[in-house]
Amino acid sequence: MAHSTEFRGYGPATLAATSGFAILAAGAQALWLPDVANHISGYLAIWISTAILSAGLIGVQMITRTNRIHSGMADEMIRMAVEQFLPAAGAGVLMTIVLVRAVPSVLWMLPGLWQVIFSLGVFSSCRFLPRPMLAAGVWYLLSGLTCMMLADGRAFSPLAMGIPYGVGQLLIAGILYFTAEEGGDES
DSSP states (O other), X not given: OGGGSOOOOSOHHHHHHHHHHHHHHHHHHHHXXXXXXXXXXXXXXXXXXXXXXXXXXXXXXXXXXXHHHTGGGHHHHHHHHHHHHHHHHHHHHHHHHHHHHHOGGGGXXXXXXXXXXXXXXXXXXXXXXXXXXXXXXXXXXXXXXXXXXXXXXXXXXXXXXXXXXXXXXXXXXXXXXXXXXXXXXXX
């Protein structure tokens, strides 16, 4: 039954907060790292910390919300949600490690690659999320490809991560908010 039920464990307010985290991270990068190419460890620290903070917030809220909304199926629903997104997250982590250690000359591709990989996680999760969520997957795919296409000095711009994740997470939050089935389902 859990496989045919739409997952409602992601809260719109939480996803909107992660949009704010992305914008704050872009601001921090702009203030503290004007020359990312020579301070890649600082860049990685800002964006990996932002990803971990966002994932932690989403995870905690997902557990409490899923237990409230899906009750008896909560554990199965959470397992399915994690299984859908975990391969993309794992690929993003491993790809980052390999590029940093073995091919630092192509690190300019990281913002675009992270977005493309994130889009794959969104696409794989779409089968148990509201149909309009496909738009979020398309957003991340197109923004990632655009970042890679603009591969010159703009590759590490704070805007290359701040705009795609800021807008993308707001898009996801909006989709979840407007497709909520219950009046109390918005949080």
